[in-house]
Amino acid sequence: MNYTLHQLQIFLKITQLKSITKASEALFLSQPAVSIQLKKFQDQFSIPLTEVVGRQLYVTDFGQEIAEAAEKILNEVNAINYKTLSFKGQVAGRLKISVVSTGKYVMPYFLSDFTNKNSGVDLIMDVTNKQSVVKSLENNEVDFSLVSVIPEQMNLERVELMAxxxxxxxxxxxxxxxxxxxxxxxxxxxxxxxxxxxxxxxxxxxxxxxxxxxxxxxxxxxxxxxxxxxxxxxxxxxxxxxxxxxxxxxxxxxxxxxxxxxxxxxTWNLVWQKSKKLSPTALAYLDFINSEKERIIEENFDWYNQY
The missing domain is CATH 3.40.190.10 (Periplasmic binding protein-like II)
Incomplete structure (x- = not known):
C-alpha cells in the first residue's frame, strides 16, 4: 500500500458526495485530476471501492469501510496540525456551527474577525432548516447553533446576539x-x-x-x-x-x-448543549463573542434601527 493523504481526502469527498464532479468542485480540482487519483487509489485494492450503475456512482460496502478509516486518519492528521499550532500559542482546531437559513445574513459577521485573527481555525458552517439544526444539536454534531427560537425540549446554554x-x-x-x-x-x-x-x-x-x-x-x-x-x-x-x-x-x-x-x-441566539464539553477552539470563540458582539452589531447592523 502506497496511498497518499491527498488520495484519502479525494476518496472521502467522493463517498460523501456520491459524485466525482461534485467532489472536484468541492476540492477545487479538475474532474480529470480527481478521476486519476481515484483510479490510483483503487489500483491498490483488489476489491472494488465504487461502482457505476447507469450514471450514478455508488460506494461498495468495502469502499464505505475504507472511507470511514480514511476519515479517522485525516482527523488524526488535522489534530496533529492543530496541536502544533496550539503549542505555538495560536488558537487552532475545528469550529462547527449550524445555522437556520435566515441566519446566513447574521452569522458571518460574528465569525469573520475571529477566523481572520486565528488562521489555524477551520470553520464548518452548515446553513439549513430549523429541524436539521435541532437534530445537529441533539446528535452533538456541532459546537454551536444559531436560532431565533430556542428548542424547548433541549437543555441549552445561550448567548443573545441581536434582535x-x-x-x-x-x-x-x-x-x-x-x-x-x-x-x-x-x-x-x-x-x-x-x-x-x-x-x-x-x-x-x-x-x-x-x-x-x-x-x-x-x-x-x-x-x-x-x-x-x-x-x-x-x-x-x-x-x-x-x-x-x-x-x-x-x-x-x-x-x-x-x-x-x-x-x-x-432574538438571534448562539446556543449549545449544557452538557457539552466545549473544545479550546469553541471556548476561545465564546470568549470572542462575549467581548466583541456589541462592536460587531454597531459596525455592521447600524442600518437595522432605521426600521
Whole structure:
C-alpha cells in the first residue's frame, strides 16, 4: 500500500458526495485530476471501492469501510496540525456551527474577525432548516447553533446576539388596490409562507392566528431567497425577517407595509448543549463573542434601527 493523504481526502469527498464532479468542485480540482487519483487509489485494492450503475456512482460496502478509516486518519492528521499550532500559542482546531437559513445574513459577521485573527481555525458552517439544526444539536454534531427560537425540549446554554424583526412585506411593482384595508391584504391577496418547521413560518402563523386573520390564498416556498423573489415579482405578500431584505429595501424592490402588532421581534441566539464539553477552539470563540458582539452589531447592523 502506497496511498497518499491527498488520495484519502479525494476518496472521502467522493463517498460523501456520491459524485466525482461534485467532489472536484468541492476540492477545487479538475474532474480529470480527481478521476486519476481515484483510479490510483483503487489500483491498490483488489476489491472494488465504487461502482457505476447507469450514471450514478455508488460506494461498495468495502469502499464505505475504507472511507470511514480514511476519515479517522485525516482527523488524526488535522489534530496533529492543530496541536502544533496550539503549542505555538495560536488558537487552532475545528469550529462547527449550524445555522437556520435566515441566519446566513447574521452569522458571518460574528465569525469573520475571529477566523481572520486565528488562521489555524477551520470553520464548518452548515446553513439549513430549523429541524436539521435541532437534530445537529441533539446528535452533538456541532459546537454551536444559531436560532431565533430556542428548542424547548433541549437543555441549552445561550448567548443573545441581536434582535430579529419580522415585517409585513410586499413588492413595489404590485397593483395593490389602495381602497383595500391593510387587514384585508391577508384575505384579498396570496400570502407566501416558508415550509413547515421554519421559525419564520411559525412566527407568521402565530401572528395571523392571534389577530384572527383569514388567509384563504396561500403559497409555500422552501427558502428565504425564493420567498423574497416571489414577493418582488408580485406573487403575493409575506411576513419576512428584516435582516434578509436590506438590499431589496434599499433598491426599492420591496416595501414594508405598516401593520398593527408588527414587527414581530425575537432574538438571534448562539446556543449549545449544557452538557457539552466545549473544545479550546469553541471556548476561545465564546470568549470572542462575549467581548466583541456589541462592536460587531454597531459596525455592521447600524442600518437595522432605521426600521
Amino acid at each position: 430579529n424583526k419580522l415585517y409585513l412585506v410586499g413588492g413595489t411593482k404590485d397593483k395593490f388596490d389602495r381602497k383595500v384595508s391593510k387587514k384585508k391584504i391577508f384575505e384579498t391577496y396570496p400570502m407566501l409562507y416558508r415550509e413547515d418547521g421554519s421559525a419564520t413560518r411559525s412566527a407568521m402563523e402565530s401572528f395571523i392566528a392571534s389577530h384572527n386573520i383569514s388567509t384563504p390564498k396561500k403559497m409555500e416556498l422552501t427558502s428565504n431567497e425564493a420567498l423574497k423573489q416571489a414577493v418582488i415579482a408580485g406573487l403575493g405578500y409575506s411576513i419576512m425577517p428584516l435582516i434578509g431584505i436590506k438590499n431589496e429595501l434599499k433598491n426599492g424592490d420591496l416595501k414594508i407595509i405598516p401593520f398593527k402588532g408588527l414587527p414581530i421581534t425575537t
